[in-house]
Amino acid sequence: MMSEVRFHGRGGQGVVTTSKILANAFARTGQFGASFPMFGFERRGAPVTAFGRFSDKPVKEKTQIYNPNILVVLDPSQKNSPAVFDGLLPGGMLLINDKKNKGDIRHENLRKLAMVDANGIAMEEIGLPIPNTVVVGAFAKMSGLLDIDPVLEALADYFSGKKLDANRVCAQRGFEEVTTVDL
Amino acid sequence: MSSNQYFNHEGPWSDATDSLMCTDTGDWRSKRPVVDKEKCIFCGFCAIYCPIQVMEMTADSCFQPDLDFCKGCGICAKECPKGAITMVSEGEFVS
Amino acid sequence: MNTTAISSNIQVITGNAAAAIAAKLARPDVVAAYPITPQTEVIEQISSFHASGEMDCELITVEGENSAMNAVMAASLAGGRVFTASSSWGLVFMYDAVLATAGARAPVVMVNVNRETPGIIAVSSGQQDMISTRDAGWIFLIAENCQEIMDLVLQSYRLAEDYDIQLPVMVHYDGFFLSYLSEGVEIPAQETVDQFLSVLESQPKRTMLRPGEKLGVGTHGILGGYMELRHKHVTAMERSKAKFDAIDQEFADIFSRSYGGQLEEYLTEDADMVLVGSGSMCGTIKSVIDEQREKGVRIGLVKIRMYRPFPHQALVKALKGKKAIGVVDRSLAFGFDGGPIYTELKAFETKLGGAKLVSFIDGIANTDITKTNVKQMIQMTADLADGKDVPEVTWVSYPKANKDKGEK
């Protein structure tokens, strides 16, 4: 079974890293992950899209994802953008970084909505509004595809020292503090 | 493999351990330097300025060109501080 | 590709990182490169390995690609193992030196991260840079995924520096689709790579430029001399085909991964129809083939791994007797209707035992070769096999091109 995930965010939020860490964590469980960014001239603040494929079999596809079954939105301001829901498969899931946690997002194909105040947690733990590692932890919980341990291990490939410790706390808190609504 | 007719190596390598190519540049000359042994003070300026380095020291303490290769440019005659070298038309030497 | 069980050697890295790590494992003496999107990460990684002392090489931070190739060519002729990387306009800017490197038979290994080239500035994927330089006299290899990038770079050193070959090798992989793709790559141990490459040390030494040895390189080939060198060059290229197959076999014995040498055949044996492709598109094609096979469609894939020399003997062997063959090109052969690989394969049509050929052009300038597109290609190839009328050339993602053609 393959999950196809599309990540939406802004430059500077670590969108591409989010997808990489998840691919890394999947590989640690003996599963397979592949991720890549959508291409463009990236700059801080510009919308950024990344793709992730996670599967128990080797991932062969090398194309962008047009029909995701999971959406991850790191940038709350994009939550109402039609581009976010473009091609979402029935029974889809959405994880959103949103401190308001209103749970008022709806789409005909959306069956599960997960919310986490990733910016808030990141500010508390690392002092910067970079939500990516919180989102990674929340993703593991929401999707049910991963435990938190491989995620924490994977973080060591991207951070070291105090930053690693702080980001591990971020991921752990994301895992624990995410709230989900079945629609 | 085909015979190595032109090259000893797989790529474009020349090998100077074999033999040096040589052109008989002496044939180019229309005038030849003639050294006046009496005037030569053995300073060596003709030798150092000769582009082909053909002015050789001889046993009788003057410089003489190797006519097999001297192209007859006339630098030696021009640069000799004693005017000991004159450029003489090759026609003079045809016997 | 047979994938070994998960082990601690698997890291999730980008294609660019795979190339850089492979270069590090090959222990080059000299690396010279200049950044260009989408290759930049390769030399950033190498610079970082160099800075941390993990990579004991001379790293030349040149002022342009032309100098990168000139520097590694010279270092190679002096006897060194070298590496460089470029893409697109960078490859074009070093093109005179690319030609000189091949002519001098310098066993340079480089990666070229495929990106569009001609005329229009496009920071996007496409194999046009490869096609624009295909007749440089280099061996061209093409990777499908991050693991294959790693493995091909390692195999390239064995091929380039082999005493019987002595030719530069360029490993191509799709920019963006592979350069920035993060996936699990098994990173071999240094000792294993050393063992794999150690065969080269037991071979006779190639001619090297050294002080006082009275040997010079770059001589004028005059009279028949030039012809002799050119003939040696094409003969070595021809030899490289079997050599590459053998190296791939040996690689399989040591690393437990095998790709099939010049071509990788995917479910071709019983196939009526075959797609011919190269690079990252092959992964997507395979996934569609898996789905189609479940529906009973007898379709296979021939993946071109070695593009120069052109593996026509292997292609004829793999494709002979099939009903229809769809050739997918991610580049153009200007002046021809069909794509470059299609036009080249077309030259061997009479040897294919009646197989019909059709050309698909797709994936130009980051246009995605989607599963939908692949399904369309398979359908059209099936139609051709069934004797239906199918246009010779189809621009899959640009229907207007096909319509214009039809109207004429």
Next chain:
Amino acid sequence: MAEKNKGRLTKVLDYLKYDDPFSKGVSFCPGCGLELLLRFIPRVLGNDIIITGTPSCSAPVLLGQNKQSWHTLSYFGTLMTGAAANATGLVRYYKKAGIDNTVVCFNGDGTANDIGFGNLSGAAERNEPFIYICYDNEGYMNTGIQKSGTTPYGATTTTTPYGTVHKGKNLRRMNLGVKMAMNKIPYTATATLSDLEDLAKKLLKAKKAKERGFCFLHVFAPCPTGWGANPADTIEICRQAVKTNYFPLWEAENGKIRMTKTVKKPKPVSSYTKLMKKFNHMTDADLQILQDDVEYETCLLGGLSVLEAECQLPVSAQD
């Protein structure tokens, strides 16, 4: 014999410590400045130098023909666009492999100043340890005497011919030596063939200084064929170029610019230009422009040498 020793052998001969590695008969034009320079370099620097050359007048001699060669040096014949990068590749590999070497890049002004300047400049920036010698004959001679960046104002070439509208090159020449000295390399110098002892000393200094990095020699080497000069005048042309300050002799050692030959009372540039036909058409007004050019460069160099006397180049970061 005793009576003959009226003079003393010129000291230049003392510098020629090695055999001439070149074949006696090579196809340079009579009076060629390049040939004199090319034979001189290995006799001073040694026969184990590796020389790299590009397509130019020097190429037919530097490069072999099939497996045969015109000289016994190791050489690398390569492209005009990448000569300094080639030398870079060589010295870096030799460094890695621990092989002692003296790599001499030997190129004309076309390669050095024009088409190959990018990689020359890059090699200087990286302070690569080799010697780059530019023999400047002020044009592309091997392709049939075309204009180059160092062709002086007014000179006729086949791409700046004398016509009814345009009369020779209407652009000023570039000063390659000064450009290179601004790269903070260990050694830069100009030299010419009339002052061979000066040239020999500079070659030896370069050989020593290359242990610390990039060395550049700009050597003025007339082309009698291309300039319309009497082959016998090759050395005289060099001499007049120095005496008129048309081509001043200086060096920059560790950044300190110093004249190696001071011209107290420079002659007018016409005493140089009259030796060749390429300036034949020039009016007094044209000559004045060339004279102004020469004076500007002399003035600039004078200023630099005063300034730089106070400056010491920092020790290279690579040391």
